[in-house]
Amino acid sequence: MNAIETSHLSKNYGGKAVLDNVSISIREGEVYGLVGRNGAGKTTLIRCILGLATPSGGEIKINGATSENALNYERQKIGSLIDSPALVMHLSGLDNLKAAALAFGHYDVARLKELMHKVGLNPEERMAVKNYSLGMKQRLAIAIALIGEPRILILDEPVNGLDPAGIFEVRELIQRLNHEEKVTILISSHLLSELGKVANSYGIIEGGRLVKELRSSDLEELCRPYIKVVVGDLKVALNVVVENYHAHDFEILPYNTLALYDLSKDIPTVAQMFAKANVPVINIYKCEGDLESTFISLMGGLGRSDSGEQRDKVFEDLDVRKPKRSDDSKQETHEDTRPLEEEINEPSEANVEEHVEEPIEQNSEETAEQNLEEQAEQNPEEADVEKDAEGGNDEE
Numbered sequence: 001m002n003a004i005e006t007s008h009l010s011k012n013y014g015g016k017a018v019l020d021n022v023s024i025s026i027r028e029g030e031v032y033g034l035v036g037r038n039g040a041g042k043t044t045l046i047r048c049i050l051g052l053a054t055p056s057g058g059e060i061k062i063n064g065a066t067s068e069n070a071l072n073y074e075r076q077k078i079g080s081l082i083d084s085p086a087l088v089m090h091l092s093g094l095d096n097l098k099a100a101a102l103a104f105g106h107y108d109v110a111r112l113k114e115l116m117h118k119v120g121l122n123p124e125e126r127m128a129v130k131n132y133s134l135g136m137k138q139r140l141a142i143a144i145a146l147i148g149e150p151r152i153l154i155l156d157e158p159v160n161g162l163d164p165a166g167i168f169e170v171r172e173l174i175q176r177l178n179h180e181e182k183v184t185i186l187i188s189s190h191l192l193s194e195l196g197k198v199a200n201s202y203g204i205i206e207g208g209r210l211v212k213e214l215r216s217s218d219l220e221e222l223c224r225p226y227i228k229v230v231v232g233d234l235k236v237a238l239n240v241v242v243e244n245y246h247a248h249d250f251e252i253l254p255y256n257t258l259a260l261y262d263l264s265k266d267i268p269t270v271a272q273m274f275a276k277a278n279v280p281v282i283n284i285y286k287c288e289g290d291l292e293s294t295f296i297s298l299m300g301g302l303g304r305s306d307s308g309e310q311r312d313k314v315f316e317d318l319d320v321r322k323p324k325r326s327d328d329s330k331q332e333t334h335e336d337t338r339p340l341e342e343e344i345n346e347p348s349e350a351n352v353e354e355h356v357e358e359p360i361e362q363n364s365e366e367t368a369e370q371n372l373e374e375q376a377e378q379n380p381e382e383a384d385v386e387k388d389a390e391g392g393n394d395e396e
Contacts, residue, residue: 006061040208077151092127121140185198226263
């Protein structure tokens with residue numbers, strides 16, 4: 001059963017589509033990672049699911065509920081943390097929980113203390129929240145989201161701005177909630193390496209559109225090993241790559257970096273290939289498939305070899321010939337061989353002079369007579385005058 005489902009969801013602000021035809025499905029009991037750049041539409045999608053923003057079109061289902069009243073009822077069972085946590089800084093952690101519990105109508109001190117232990121905080125400690133670390137504040141905010149014992153937890157960038165220790169603490173908490181409490185969790189993030197450690201399903205959103213939905217098994221297949229090359233001249237390097245690889249066999253990464261997926265050419269061969277073209281190779285090494293490069297590819301990257309407009313723009317900006325695709329290789333081979341055949345059958349310069357200039361000399365008189373006849377047909381009077389003139393000249 002799907003805990004959350006959207007169908008062709010759209011949201012417009014001022015005539016601009018922030019969400020465009022987004023359809024996702026989050027199964028009960030899974031950790032769903034919503035991946036996208038800043039401004040891709042992740043927070044807007046979450047706000048629509050929570051009822052904090054009204055969709056311009058499409059449908060939302062929460063535990064099968066679709067009507068407005070049923071959705072509002074189901075939303076009461078959702079815990080959420082959007083943007084930064086709203087905490088009262090001069091109060092202790094427990095007092096912050098008490099204030100939130102009173103507002104939610106779930107005031108139970110024993111339960112609140114249990115929640116603090118669950119997120120790794122000491123309820124007996126009277127330290128003001130302003131003295132908490134970022135990780136402690138984030139865990140306290142998650143504890144507040146758990147007050148109503150929700151079966152669904154939605155976290156928007158929960159590890160944003162945290163140090164490694166804080167990220168580890170929040171990650172451990174999310175895994176424990178999912179494994180032990182069986183809570184369905186939706187997390188939006190752009191920290192791909194961390195998201196890959198907790199999520200088992202992914203939705204990739206770019207420019208307000210859902211690019212792809214993946215399960216962990218699908219993602220593993222996409223994480224192909226590759227040779228990473230950092231070059232000094234990207235333009236010349238791309239020309240070399242286009243000559244030696246098909247479109248799906250390479251990718252353009254940030255900072256003059258290329259990912260080469262065709263491992264039939266080993267590192268010495270690749271290095272020699274660039275050296276022959278006088279391309280400075282700053283660094284070259286083999287990488288196992290990683291989430292970061294895979295997600296960048298799926299989101300369009302800086303010039304993913306099969307990413308359409310963005311890829312084409314990179315090649316146009318650098319004035320580089322676009323790469324060939326493997327499925328078009330036969331057609332391109334045919335097109336490339338035809339000019340070669342024509343070139344082979346073309347006559348040499350000597351033959352051109354022999355076959356072109358001589359006929360012109362032989363037929364020059366005939367051509368002149370034909371021109372006179374054509375002029376005569378068009379202008380009979382002028383032709384008669386010319387003939388009279390020629391006749392006079394003959395008499396002389």
